Each structure stands twice: as C-alpha cells, then as structure tokens.
Amino acid sequence: MIRFENVRKIYDDGFEALKKINLEIKEGELTVLIGPSGCGKSTLMKHINRLNNPTSGKIFIRGKDISSIDPTQLRRSIGYVIQNVGLFPHMNIARNVAVVPKLLKWDKENTAHKVDELLRMVNLDPDVYRYRYPSELSGGQQQRIGVIRALAADPDVILLDEPFSALDPISREQLQDELIRLQQELKKTIVFVTHDMDEAIKIADTIVLMKSGEIVQTGSPEHILRHPANEFVTSFIGKKHLTTDTLDPGLTVDDVMSVNPVTASPERGMAAAIQFMERHRVDSLIIVGKKRELLGYVSVFNVLKGYRHEDSRLGDIMKPFVHVVESGSSVALALTLMNEHGLPYVPVVRDGHLVGLVTRGSVVRHMAEIYNPDDMSLEELTAEAEKLKEETPLEPAEEEEEEEGGEHA
Amino acid sequence: MELFLRYVRENWADLLVFTGQHIMMVLIGLLLALVVGIPLGILASRNRVSARIILTLANIIQVFPSLALLVLLMVVFGLGTTTVVAGLFLYSLLPVIRNTYVGLTQVDKSIMEAGKGVGMSPLQIMLNVQLPLALPFMLTGIRIAAVIAIGVATIAPLVGGDGLGREIYSGINMNNSARLYAGAIPAAILALLADFALERLQNGTRVAGR
Ligand SMILES: Nc1ncnc2c1ncn2[C@@H]1O[C@H](COP(=O)(O)OP(=O)(O)O)[C@@H](O)[C@H]1O
Ligand SMILES: [Mg+2]
Numbered sequence: 067m068i069r070f071e072n073v074r075k076i077y078d079d080g081f082e083a084l085k086k087i088n089l090e091i092k093e094g095e096l097t098v099l100i101g102p103s104g105c106g107k108s109t110l111m112k113h114i115n116r117l118n119n120p121t122s123g124k125i126f127i128r129g130k131d132i133s134s135i136d137p138t139q140l141r142r143s144i145g146y147v148i149q150n151v152g153l154f155p156h157m158n159i160a161r162n163v164a165v166v167p168k169l170l171k172w173d174k175e176n177t178a179h180k181v182d183e184l185l186r187m188v189n190l191d192p193d194v195y196r197y198r199y200p201s202e203l204s205g206g207q208q209q210r211i212g213v214i215r216a217l218a219a220d221p222d223v224i225l226l227d228e229p230f231s232a233l234d235p236i237s238r239e240q241l242q243d244e245l246i247r248l249q250q251e252l253k254k255t256i257v258f259v260t261h262d263m264d265e266a267i268k269i270a271d272t273i274v275l276m277k278s279g280e281i282v283q284t285g286s287p288e289h290i291l292r293h294p295a296n297e298f299v300t301s302f303i304g305k306k307h308l309t310t311d312t313l314d315p316g317l318t319v320d321d322v323m324s325v326n327p328v329t330a331s332p333e334r335g336m337a338a339a340i341q342f343m344e345r346h347r348v349d350s351l352i353i354v355g356k357k358r359e360l361l362g363y364v365s366v367f368n369v370l371k372g373y374r375h376e377d378s379r380l381g382d383i384m385k386p387f388v389h390v391v392e393s394g395s396s397v398a399l400a401l402t403l404m405n406e407h408g409l410p411y412v413p414v415v416r417d418g419h420l421v422g423l424v425t426r427g428s429v430v431r432h433m434a435e436i437y438n439p440d441d442m443s444l445e446e447l448t449a450e451a452e453k454l455k456e457e458t459p460l461e462p463a464e465e466e467e468e469e470e471g472g473e474h475a
Numbered sequence: 476m477e478l479f480l481r482y483v484r485e486n487w488a489d490l491l492v493f494t495g496q497h498i499m500m501v502l503i504g505l506l507l508a509l510v511v512g513i514p515l516g517i518l519a520s521r522n523r524v525s526a527r528i529i530l531t532l533a534n535i536i537q538v539f540p541s542l543a544l545l546v547l548l549m550v551v552f553g554l555g556t557t558t559v560v561a562g563l564f565l566y567s568l569l570p571v572i573r574n575t576y577v578g579l580t581q582v583d584k585s586i587m588e589a590g591k592g593v594g595m596s597p598l599q600i601m602l603n604v605q606l607p608l609a610l611p612f613m614l615t616g617i618r619i620a621a622v623i624a625i626g627v628a629t630i631a632p633l634v635g636g637d638g639l640g641r642e643i644y645s646g647i648n649m650n651n652s653a654r655l656y657a658g659a660i661p662a663a664i665l666a667l668l669a670d671f672a673l674e675r676l677q678n679g680t681r682v683a684g685r
Binding site for chain 1: 585586588589590591592593594595596599603604607608
C-alpha cells in the first residue's frame with residue numbers, strides 16, 4: 067500500500083534524520099512506528115503526506131510515486147492526527163470535523179450528516195457537542211474529535227502522530243480500544259507513531275522499531291517480543307514484556323518455587339485432612355514423611371471418597387507423583403512438564419525429599435518481582451494469580467501458606 | 476459652566492458638524508491604515524528580514540512628533556484635510572502593523588501544521604486559521620490607533636483641517652474657555668466611546684474563539 071524506497075532525509079541544517087529507509091506498509095493494517103524520542107518517527111510519517119519531502123529515494127502509495135501528486139490534494143486524501151493541539155480553537159466541533167469535507171467542497175447537508183455520524187461513532191451526542199468549542203471539551207474528547215476529523219472525508223490512509231500520549235492513562239486505554247474497534251470496522255490503513263511499547267503491543271498489527279534514523283526491526287508484536295533482533299530491541303521492549311520464551315536459561319526451579327507448600331503426614335485421618343484443607347483453602351495436600359521425604363498427594367476428591375471408612379489414613383489413599391523435578395533443574399523443564407501433562411504444580415525434590423513446589427502462580431510472582439516491582443500493582447498481581455488459580459483448581463492457595471508458614475499436619 | 480452650556484445650546488449645530496468632520500477624518504485615516512497596514516503586517520509575519528524592515532520603518536514614523544509630521548506632510552499636500560488624513564493614516568499604521576504581526580506570529584505552529592496537514596493551501600491557512608486567531612490582537616491595534624487618531628486630529632486646524640480642533644483653537648485664541656471645552660469634551664468622549672466599543676468587539680471575538 068505505502069512503500070518507501072531508499073528514502074533519505076537530510077534537513078536544511080544538515081542533520082540526517084532518515085538513513086536509507088526501505089519499508090512496506092500493508093493495506094488495512096495498523097502499523098506502529100516506535101522508537102526513542104528524536105529517532106525520526108515523525109519525520110518518516112510526514113513523508114507519507116508530503117509534509118516532508120525526501121532528500122533522495124521515493125515513496126509510493128498504491129504503486130504511485132507521490133512526488134507526482136499535488137501536496138494539498140494528497141493531504142486531503144490522507145487523515146492526519148497530531149498530539150493534543152491539532153484542533154482549531156476558533157472553530158466549533160462541527161466545523162473542525164468538517165474541515166476536510168469543506169476543502170473538498172462537499173455540499174452542506176452531506177457534510178452535516180457525516181459530522182453527526184462520526185460524533186455518534188465515538189459516543190459523543192451531536193446535539194450536545196456540535197456547537198461546542200475545543201476548549202470546552204476534555205482532553206480525551208478533544209482527541210476523539212481529532213481522530214474523527216481525520217476520518218471525515220473517508221480517507222484510505224490515516225496517520226496518527228502520538229495522538230494519545232498527552233492523555234491520562236484511563237482515557238488513553240479507552241481511546242486505544244476505540245481505535246482498535248474503528249480499525250476492525252473500517253479497515254483503514256493506519257500508521258501510528260508512539261514511543262510507548264505497551265501501546266504498540268496493544269494496538270499494532272505490525273511494529274516498525276526505529277533508532278537514529280534507521281529501522282531496526284519490523285514484525286508483529288509477538289514476533290518482536292519473542293525474537294528481538296538485537297540488544298537495543300531487547301532493552302527498548304523493556305524487561306517486563308519478556309515472555310517465558312526468553313526466560314533466563316540459568317533460572318532454576320529453586321529460584322521460583324514456593325518453599326512452604328501445605329503438607330500432611332500419611333497417618334492423618336480423613337476428617338482431619340478436610341479440616342486442614344479448609345483451613346488453608348487448598349484442594350490437595352502433599353504427603354510427606356517425618357523427614358519430609360516425598361510420598362505422594364491426595365486431592366479433596368480422594369479424601370471425600372475415603373471418608374466412609376473411619377479408620378482409613380491419608381497414606382492409604384494417596385497417589386504417588388509421576389512427575390517431579392530435581393532441585394537445580396531449569397524452570398523451563400518444570401513449565402514444560404506442567405504444560406504437557408496439564409499439571410497444576412510440580413514438587414521439587416532433593417534426594418527424594420520435598421524442598422518446594424513450582425506452581426504457575428509462583429512463576430508469575432517471581433517474574434513480577436524481578437522484572438517490574440514498580441510497574442505492576444499489587445491488584446494486578448493478585449488478579450493474575452487468581453486467573454491462574456481458576457485455570458488450575460488443584461493448586462494449593464498460597465496466600466495462606468505465606469501467612470501460616472506452610473504448616474504440616 | 477453656565478457659559479459653556481449656553482454656548483453649546485446656541486451652537487449645537489456647528490458642534491455637530493465639527494464632530495462629524497472629526498469622525499470622518501479619523502475613520503478615513505484608520506481605514507487607509509487598515510488597508511495598508513494589515514497586508515504589511517502579514518508580509519512582516521512571513522520572514523525575519525521583511526519583519527525587520529517593515530517594523531523599523533513604522534517605528535520611525537511613530538517617533539516623529541505629531542506636529543512635525545503634519546507640517547512635513549503640509550509641504551507635500553498643502554493646507555487642508557488631506558494633510559490631516561495622511562497624518563492620521565501614518566500615525567495609525569504602526570499599531571495596526573505591529574498588532575497584526577504579533578497576532579499572526581503568536582499562532583501556535585502546530586495549529587498551522589494541522590491546517591497544512593489537512594490539506595489547506597497557504598492562502599487557506601492564512602484566511603481560515605491564522606487571521607481568525609490573530610483577530611483579537613488586531614482589534615487591540617485598531618483600538619490603540621483609533622484613540623491616538625482622535626487625539627491627533629484635534630491639532631488639524633494648525634494645518635488647515637477641520638474638526639473639533641477648530642473650537643479648541645478658537646477657544647484658546649479668543650480666551651474663551653466655554654468654546655475650548657465645547658471642542659475638548661466631545662473629543663474626549665469620542666475617544667472613550669471608541670475605546671469602549673472596540674473593547675466590546677474584541678471581547679466578543681475572544682469568547683467565540685475560546
Ligand atoms: N525541521 C527540522 N529541521 C532540522 N532538524 C529536524 C527538523 N525536524 C526534526 N528534526 C530533527 O530530526 C530528528 C528526528 O525528529 P522527529 O522525526 O521529530 O523525531 P521523533 O518523532 O522520532 O521524536 C530529531 O533529531 C530532530 O531534532
Ligand atoms: Mg515525533
């Protein structure tokens with residue numbers, strides 16, 4: 067759809083802002099240009115609507131060299147949204163949205179109709195907002211107007227230059243969601259500049275990562291997260307976005323296991339076991355001997371089944387573990403086992419003795435601690451852990467064990 | 476005071492004519508200043524060099540004492556209203572040029588880029604974005620120019636012009652304070668009215684724009 071061929075840009079002051087850019091932006095996709103401030107994202111984007119012209123190289127839209135298109139004509143066919151101040155302060159909302167249709171000399175009725183339709187699309191009541199001035203709107207509302215103004219003349223291509231970066235986090239999230247929705251509905255080719263990796267990962271079909279006038283890597287968010295091209299990409303992605311794929315291979319189960327699982331001795335009776343499970347809100351118990359040698363486990367179902375026999379002991383109904391990991395094994399091994407066999411947890415043993423328990427929750431918690439002690443709030447962490455628990459109903463609830471120090475019954 | 480009131484009662488028709496002449500001279504001078512000054516202000520806003528030249532010239536005119544300027548103009552235009560109007564025009568020029576220039580250059584660059592980005596031609600950006608946003612500033616310039624012009628116009632009789640100045644100078648010459656007041660008070664009222672009316676207009680544009 068949009069193709070850059072060997073585009074170089076040297077500004078009048080001699081600064082080389084773009085160095086031989088080759089890039090293909092696909093039709094109907096949302097492409098995010100991202101990189102540190104000053105790396106040339108805006109410069110690159112402004113080449114698409116000829117607010118900048120290349121020093122050398124060519125740009126094509128649908129195969130047509132845009133240097134042969136009249137710039138003002140070209141700009142009317144491309145939507146353009148810039149950070150916060152893009153609205154005309156002396157025009158009311160209706161006139162702002164209608165700017166491009168007016169330049170294209172649409173008739174009044176058509177234009178008014180389109181304005182109302184667009185306002186409704188972003189959940190702003192036309193009767194309320196039509197005659198307001200930009201300064202009477204909140205930042206989020208203003209930016210919505212900015213976006214629909216770019217959509218007004220139904221362009222195929224829309225350029226957004228850090229449109230949401232001045233907004234508070236809640237408005238930003240909302241507008242990102244709306245943009246994704248609009249994109250799915252309207253199937254426009256969108257080029258979006260940001261310096262926020264979270265935003266890029268959330269909305270992009272394709273991410274183009276730039277550094278000092280060059281493209282460092284291009285690919286889907288998933289691809290870039292899993293296969294960062296180099297050190298710069300890794301550091302730019304930020305540690306918190308690293309997935310298990312990129313787990314430090316040196317990380318062992320001992321680093322992530324919880325060391326106080328809820329255990330019980332094989333001599334316990336059924337009633338005692340149930341009470342114990344209830345108290346610790348777990349649905350299975352790990353059975354260990356006097357010296358913490360690992361014997362097996364019982365689930366709440368086993369216990370209920372054995373309940374009829376008053377003299378039965380946990381030792382009679384427990385099941386042996388099929389999969390355990392040795393202390394010192396890699397976390398990857400434990401995760402693979404859990405994934406392949408659908409296990410809620412795996413015990414970690416040393417010489418047949420229980421030393422800890424790897425659960426999904428414990429892995430998440432560990433990663434969160436290492437990678438972003440500040441970024442993720444406690445609520446988010448808890449929510450994450452809750453989700454994992456729902457997926458793995460047999461996992462011992464670990465908040466309890468932390469409070470009570472992993473009691474042994 | 477009694478004398479003054481009696482004088483006004485007996486000569487109100489003449490006073491009205493003088494006031495009319497006064498207003499006409501100011502209006503014509505001001506109008507000419509707008510016609511010439513606004514384009515010059517726009518020109519000045521386009522680049523640094525033109526700004527330097529235009530603003531310096533306008534400044535030089537402004538620092539000329541008003542009487543000296545009128546006398547110089549009299550050399551060219553002879554005695555009469557033309558000289559007065561030319562003087563008022565020159566005096567109004569600087570406030571108009573300077574405020575147009577300031578108004579245009581204070582418009583946020585990113586708003587102008589937005590105009591460019593949506594596909595406005597340079598002329599459309601000027602007409603649809605820059606000038607409307609500069610309007611409150613330009614009105615300030617017109618307001619200042621009007622008040623100055625009303626004041627300067629009172630010395631018109633010295634170069635053969637008309638207006639309320641006639642009464643003032645007659646009053647001085649004949650040592651007739653009633654006459655002097657009959658010229659000076661309406662001139663002051665005119666200045667206040669112009670100031671007030673233009674301020675209202677200015678506030679109007681500001682409310683619409685913000
Ligand atoms: N008109 C210009 N003249 C000279 N240098 C410029 C101009 N515009 C941008 N630059 C420089 O080009 C580099 C890239 O700018 P820009 O594309 O705006 O970066 P980004 O949008 O990635 O933050 C910056 O170093 C900036 O200072
Ligand atoms: Mg930028």
